[in-house]
Amino acid sequence: MTLYDLVFGPFAEFGFMRRALVGCMALALGGGPVGTLLVLRRMSLMGDALSHAVLPGAALGFIFGGLSLPAMSTGGAAAGLAVALLSGLVTRLTPLREDASFAAFYLISLALGVLLVSTHGSNLDLLHLLFGSILSVNDTALILIGVVATITLLTLAAIWRPLVVECFDPGFLRAVDGRGGLVHTIFLALVVLNLVAGFQALGTLMAVGLMMLPAAAARFWVRELCTLSAASSALGFASGFLGLLLSYHLDLPSGPSIVLVAGIAYVISVLVGPRASLRTLRLRRRWSPS
Amino acid sequence: MNGSPDRAVVLDNVTLAYDGNPAVRNLSGAFIRGSLTAIVGPNGSGKSTLMKGMAGLLRPAAGLIRSAGQVGGTIAYLPQHAEIERGFPISVLQTVLLGHWRRIGWTGGATRKLRERAQQALAAVGLEGFERRPVETLSAGQFQRVLFARLIAQDAGLILLDEPLAAVDWRTSEDLLRLIASWQQEGRTVAAVLHDLDQVRAYFPETLLLACEPVAWGPTRDVLMPRNLRRARRVAETWSGNAGHHWTDPESWATPALQRDHRVIENKSGPLWQDGVGSDRSVR
Ligand SMILES: Nc1ncnc2c1ncn2[C@@H]1O[C@H](COP(=O)(O)OP(=O)(O)O)[C@@H](O)[C@H]1O
Numbered sequence: 001m002t003l004y005d006l007v008f009g010p011f012a013e014f015g016f017m018r019r020a021l022v023g024c025m026a027l028a029l030g031g032g033p034v035g036t037l038l039v040l041r042r043m044s045l046m047g048d049a050l051s052h053a054v055l056p057g058a059a060l061g062f063i064f065g066g067l068s069l070p071a072m073s074t075g076g077a078a079a080g081l082a083v084a085l086l087s088g089l090v091t092r093l094t095p096l097r098e099d100a101s102f103a104a105f106y107l108i109s110l111a112l113g114v115l116l117v118s119t120h121g122s123n124l125d126l127l128h129l130l131f132g133s134i135l136s137v138n139d140t141a142l143i144l145i146g147v148v149a150t151i152t153l154l155t156l157a158a159i160w161r162p163l164v165v166e167c168f169d170p171g172f173l174r175a176v177d178g179r180g181g182l183v184h185t186i187f188l189a190l191v192v193l194n195l196v197a198g199f200q201a202l203g204t205l206m207a208v209g210l211m212m213l214p215a216a217a218a219r220f221w222v223r224e225l226c227t228l229s230a231a232s233s234a235l236g237f238a239s240g241f242l243g244l245l246l247s248y249h250l251d252l253p254s255g256p257s258i259v260l261v262a263g264i265a266y267v268i269s270v271l272v273g274p275r276a277s278l279r280t281l282r283l284r285r286r287w288s289p290s
Numbered sequence: 291m292n293g294s295p296d297r298a299v300v301l302d303n304v305t306l307a308y309d310g311n312p313a314v315r316n317l318s319g320a321f322i323r324g325s326l327t328a329i330v331g332p333n334g335s336g337k338s339t340l341m342k343g344m345a346g347l348l349r350p351a352a353g354l355i356r357s358a359g360q361v362g363g364t365i366a367y368l369p370q371h372a373e374i375e376r377g378f379p380i381s382v383l384q385t386v387l388l389g390h391w392r393r394i395g396w397t398g399g400a401t402r403k404l405r406e407r408a409q410q411a412l413a414a415v416g417l418e419g420f421e422r423r424p425v426e427t428l429s430a431g432q433f434q435r436v437l438f439a440r441l442i443a444q445d446a447g448l449i450l451l452d453e454p455l456a457a458v459d460w461r462t463s464e465d466l467l468r469l470i471a472s473w474q475q476e477g478r479t480v481a482a483v484l485h486d487l488d489q490v491r492a493y494f495p496e497t498l499l500l501a502c503e504p505v506a507w508g509p510t511r512d513v514l515m516p517r518n519l520r521r522a523r524r525v526a527e528t529w530s531g532n533a534g535h536h537w538t539d540p541e542s543w544a545t546p547a548l549q550r551d552h553r554v555i556e557n558k559s560g561p562l563w564q565d566g567v568g569s570d571r572s573v574r
């Protein structure tokens with residue numbers, strides 16, 4: 001078996017691997033900038049919360065429509081958006097902070113989701129929902145992922161500036177532009193859409209990994225906002241590629257494999273990245289007079 | 291009231307409150323167009339609240355605020371505790387360009403002319419050549435200068451500054467005070483919350499002395515009379531409990547910390563406010 005067979009063989013041979021790869025690429029395209037903004041807005045855990053929130057909707061879709069992508073995606077998107085809007089409402093109307101209200105709603109949502117799946121489906125279905133399966137990335141799924149990536153990039157292009165300013169200086173945005181809250185809501189909707197797009201291949205719990213880990217890792221390599229987004233997209237795609245190979249050769253579930261590869265990239269970045277990683281901090285300490 | 295073009299902000303028996311608790315009560319008066327007014331008062335006397343009200347970020351519980359924003363003018367507002375993410379990857383020039391928000395909005399591009407204006411603004415605050423620096427690498431004083439450059443770029447008719455000199459070094463505060471004074475010369479209306487009464491006397495022709503209710507408003511020399519300052523303090527004491535009873539001399543507002551400060555020069559003509567520094571004047 002040559003290296004070529006090892007690395008490209010699976011994609012050359014099997015249509016489902018090619019589709020999964022293209023899916024990962026499209027996911028990484030939208031996930032890069034969205035994840036970068038999540039990290040910069042200190043909302044990394046919010047992304048995680050939203051990914052849990054998607055579950056009961058997807059489960060409901062599954063119960064009524066079986067393993068049908070449109071049903072599960074619609075349900076997941078509806079549940080995710082509902083949690084985003086409801087916790088936004090609670091944050092605005094009560095003294096509860098956004099992270100707390102998010103946590104409350106996603107816990108309710110997750111419990112509901114697990115309950116629904118465990119009473120109406122087999123354990124296999126639950127595993128499938130939670131961790132995804134590349135086999136299920138069919139043409140419909142690819143189209144969905146492509147549409148979401150397109151919507152994400154176009155929307156980001158339209159709201160990029162207020163989004164960035166709301167993150168850098170929210171008070172300024174409030175003073176010069178009354179639509180800051182709208183921007184925040186649109187952004188949360190984009191996060192939900194990307195999670196829904198990812199859950200076929202990665203599962204509801206893992207989809208957020210392809211968004212957050214590359215974005216967190218990129219912080220250790222580049223500084224500028226646009227390069228950050230591009231670097232996270234590239235890292236996300238590389239993780240997808242390697243993770244799929246891993247999952248194919250070792251017969252592992254695709255979602256966790258991809259996210260683990262992204263996680264390894266993150267750990268390496270923390271250790272040796274050129275910007276504020278542990279390595280550079282140690283170097284600096286050695287130089288500083290003591 | 292739109293028929294009075296000489297007034298930038300008109301306050302008509304304004305009360306501003308949080309959850310029904312008034313922070314500013316029964317304030318009437320006007321900021322004349324082109325005036326330069328200092329707003330002073332003890333800690334918790336409603337200065338920031340008034341600024342928020344004038345910036346349109348807080349709706350009066352009673353009364354009416356008519357400011358430039360509502361009659362077609364523009365307002366630039368620098369809050370006291372700007373919730374700015376200093377580690378955000380954005381450059382100095384990009385930050386100043388945000389001042390052009392009204393012209394570029396969500397998606398517009400910064401034209402060469404706008405870039406040049408932003409560069410001129412940076413030059414005016416003494417930060418020529420800093421354009422490409424990430425803001426996270428700036429000192430507190432340099433960063434405040436960047437925010438002032440952004441204010442210049444905003445090119446507003448009414449400029450509201452809430453303790454703009456609180457965290458900056460002496461050099462920077464002198465430079466920024468001169469800049470504020472130059473804005474008045476350009477015909478802008480400026481209101482600034484300040485704590486150093488010497489700075490107020492040196493740079494601000496008008497002063498509003500606030501202690502929840504207005505104590506005095508007019509020419510700085512008249513407003514900053516010991517009689518008024520005492521009254522402001524008395525009113526302040528009624529809402530801050532036992533605060534202030536450490537001072538036996540009713541005129542002594544000066545904090546030991548400030549007196550030790552190198553910028554406090556010998557014959558101080560009047561008392562200083564204490565705010566925060568000694569923490570024995572905590573509100574509520
Ligand atoms: N966001 C808020 N919510 C409730 N009360 C507030 C808020 N901000 C200020 N206050 C209260 O309003 C009063 C005036 O505050 P402020 O305008 O900040 O005073 P100053 O700026 O003069 O120090 C204080 O008693 C303060 O506790």
Ligand SMILES: [Mg+2]
Pocket residue numbers: 337338339370452
């Ligand atoms: Mg204040």
